[in-house]
Amino acid sequence: MMARDDCTARLEHDFLGERMIPGDVYWGVHTSRARDNFQISGVPLHRHPQLVAALGAVKRAAARANHDLGLLDNDVAGAIDRACQEVHAGRLDRHFVVDVIQGGAGTSTNMNANEVIANRALEFLGLAKGDYHVVNPNDHVNRSQSTNDAYPTAVRLALSVELARLRGAVERLVAALNAKAERFATIPKIGRTQLQDAVPMTVGQELGAWAATLREELARIDDVRQLLHEVNLGGTAIGTRIATHSGYREAAIHHLAELTGLPVVSAVDLIEATSDVGCFVQVSATLKRTAIKVSKICNDLRLLSSGPQAGLGELRLPARQAGSSIMPGKVNPVIPESVNQIAFSVIGNDVTVTLAAEAGQLQLNAFEPVIAHTLLEGIDWTARGLDILRTLCVEGIEVNRDHLARITSNSVGVVTALTPHIGYAAAAIIARRALAGEGTIRELVLSGGYLAEEQLDEVLVVEKLTGTHT
Numbered sequence: 001m002m003a004r005d006d007c008t009a010r011l012e013h014d015f016l017g018e019r020m021i022p023g024d025v026y027w028g029v030h031t032s033r034a035r036d037n038f039q040i041s042g043v044p045l046h047r048h049p050q051l052v053a054a055l056g057a058v059k060r061a062a063a064r065a066n067h068d069l070g071l072l073d074n075d076v077a078g079a080i081d082r083a084c085q086e087v088h089a090g091r092l093d094r095h096f097v098v099d100v101i102q103g104g105a106g107t108s109t110n111m112n113a114n115e116v117i118a119n120r121a122l123e124f125l126g127l128a129k130g131d132y133h134v135v136n137p138n139d140h141v142n143r144s145q146s147t148n149d150a151y152p153t154a155v156r157l158a159l160s161v162e163l164a165r166l167r168g169a170v171e172r173l174v175a176a177l178n179a180k181a182e183r184f185a186t187i188p189k190i191g192r193t194q195l196q197d198a199v200p201m202t203v204g205q206e207l208g209a210w211a212a213t214l215r216e217e218l219a220r221i222d223d224v225r226q227l228l229h230e231v232n233l234g235g236t237a238i239g240t241r242i243a244t245h246s247g248y249r250e251a252a253i254h255h256l257a258e259l260t261g262l263p264v265v266s267a268v269d270l271i272e273a274t275s276d277v278g279c280f281v282q283v284s285a286t287l288k289r290t291a292i293k294v295s296k297i298c299n300d301l302r303l304l305s306s307g308p309q310a311g312l313g314e315l316r317l318p319a320r321q322a323g324s325s326i327m328p329g330k331v332n333p334v335i336p337e338s339v340n341q342i343a344f345s346v347i348g349n350d351v352t353v354t355l356a357a358e359a360g361q362l363q364l365n366a367f368e369p370v371i372a373h374t375l376l377e378g379i380d381w382t383a384r385g386l387d388i389l390r391t392l393c394v395e396g397i398e399v400n401r402d403h404l405a406r407i408t409s410n411s412v413g414v415v416t417a418l419t420p421h422i423g424y425a426a427a428a429i430i431a432r433r434a435l436a437g438e439g440t441i442r443e444l445v446l447s448g449g450y451l452a453e454e455q456l457d458e459v460l461v462v463e464k465l466t467g468t469h470t
Helices: 029-037 049-068 074-088 107-124 137-141 147-183 203-228 248-260 270-275 278-304 334-358 368-392 401-409 412-422 424-435 441-447 453-459 462-466
Strands: 010-014 017-021 188-193 196-202
Touching: 010 029, 017 029, 029 107, 049 074, 049 107, 049 147, 049 248, 049 368, 074 107, 074 137, 107 137, 107 147, 147 203, 147 248, 147 270, 147 278, 147 368, 188 203, 188 401, 188 462, 196 203, 196 412, 196 462, 203 278, 278 334, 278 368, 334 368, 412 424, 412 441, 412 453, 412 462, 424 441, 441 453
Parallel strands: none
Antiparallel strands: 010 017, 188 196
16 A cells, blocks of 8 residues: 655654655655765665665564564564565665765665665555654664664675676686687697797687686685675674564574575674674685686687787687777777776775775774675676676687698697607707798708607697697
8 A cells, every 4th residue: 555645745853853855755864864974976775786685685584583572563564574575576776775885884774774664664554654653764674683783684695696696607608618618629729828839739728728717716606605694683783682582683594594595594603793894805805816817818818819910810709899980990809808897896896895894993894885885896797797708709709720720830839749759958959940940840850860750740649739639
């Protein structure tokens, strides 16, 4: 049932005074003050929908626990539960309007949620928004909670959900790279170290190595998600469980796990868990590690596709758009470039998270809002970037086969395979003469009498040179 005051402003008050609140919004006086105080990033809370959803789940679990313990009556608990369900489902996102960067350790975010839930619950009871003597943001919605346990719990849940999304993006990119590795498994090329010619390998081996390095990140993501599932809900202000019923902590955790489907458990030491943000540092490190690996792959893609005439020109990336406003026909590797920039942002955000974590004092870290924002943004950008890299670049990669064939057939890189047979010094002389244009490796070995032709043919088998023989 909807209230009839959607277009009529209402007067709300707190201990600081009174404020007029638009009639069509669910937030109240605390949110109004926070909107004025924190005009900083221009990014409202609803830009992180997983965090809003997690707040709905936390508040819903708390309401159910309070009802179990007889701390909320059936009508109020039921109305709060329904309102929380709508928050969790994203139906009230537009009412979460406080800036993501805020003072108060997330209090403004917590109160934004409390007010939205309270006013929507009042509508379910057929009452006007702001009729807080029936459903109060603090006394009912926030019952048995503090910002200091409800907010970080919601942040942890939101990060876990977003990391699961990132994991999926990593898996899909790994699969795409493996598919290309299989397709190009037998195409030889020259590997490089310090940008100098090294020894032969295959294009498939190069792409397969990219897939392998990213596959490692799946376990790291799983590990850090497990850390996120340990929450301090029930600890209230500093972890001493003040203002809670003796059975509240266990009941709230039970309901939260049931509502989210996540293996949520209570922290062993709630005081430690309320002040420590080491888990967020670990999330940032895991995200940074993944982003750096992907960025390195993008560096390789840009280098290997450089040209098309004066560069390496080994790979052909899909042409996505014109690359210049002045040079006709130029095409740039814009997809890898965009993913590189995501990595740069993630690396910078890691510094922000590190500083914010270190700056905590005594029983609370006041800087969790910037930690939450930078991590959620970084995970979102990275997941999007991986999917874009896969669909708009990796899946369309082609190999310049003729060019690679010319390079590998004349490369001195094969000389390394001769060292077990003729020694390093003799092989170095052959390499120097080949680079001076005195002949090919094969011609110089045979003319110098280093190896018989049959023996040389056995040594220079492509499968042996690339390590792909069985």
